[in-house]
Amino acid sequence: MPQLNPNPWFFVMLASWLTFSLVIQPKLLSFTPTNSPSNKTSTTSKTTPWAWPWT
Template sequence: MPQLNPTPWFSIMVTSWFIFSFILQPKISQFTSTNQPSNKTFSATKAPSWNWPWT
C-alpha cells in the first residue's frame, strides 16, 4: 500500500507549505480591498411586533 509510505508525501507537503508561506502569502497580502470599511454607526431598529389573528 503506497499511501502508507510517508517518504514522497512528506516532501511534497513540506514543499507546498514552503511555497505557500514564503512565496504566495506575501504576494496575496499586498492586495488591498476595494471596499474599505467605513466608520458608520448602525442604530438598532426594533422590528414591529406581529398581530396574530388568534391572540
C-alpha cells in the first residue's frame, strides 16, 4: 500500500504549513479592517415587562 508511506506526504504538509506561516499569514495580517471598532458609550434601554392579556 503506497499511500501509507509518509515520506512524500509529510514533506508536502510541512512545506504547505511553512508557506502559510511565513508567507501568506503576514500578508493577510497586514490588512486593516474596513470597519474599525469605535469608542461609543453603551446605552442601556429600559425594558418593561410584557403585559400578557390572559393573566
